[in-house]
Amino acid sequence: MNEIIKKRISESLGKEIKIFLHNGFRFAGKVTGSDEKYIEILDHVSNAYKIIDANEISNIEVEK
Numbered sequence: 001m002n003e004i005i006k007k008r009i010s011e012s013l014g015k016e017i018k019i020f021l022h023n024g025f026r027f028a029g030k031v032t033g034s035d036e037k038y039i040e041i042l043d044h045v046s047n048a049y050k051i052i053d054a055n056e057i058s059n060i061e062v063e064k
Contacts, residue, residue: 005060009034016063017041021056 029041
């Protein structure tokens with residue numbers, strides 16, 4: 001994963017985010033945790049926590 005994306009995600013705890021994956025899937029929710037390998041979000045659609053492999057992320061959008 002790109003270092004800029006890693007930095008932006010680590011600075012976005014508690015913020016709303018959209019995550020786009022290489023396979024075309026996308027998730028929207030609140031960032032609840034992250035480390036070097038995984039991102040955890042509270043997904044709005046399923047109202048459940050999702051753990052996403054950071055290497056699968058192609059792009060992100062972070063709300064202000």
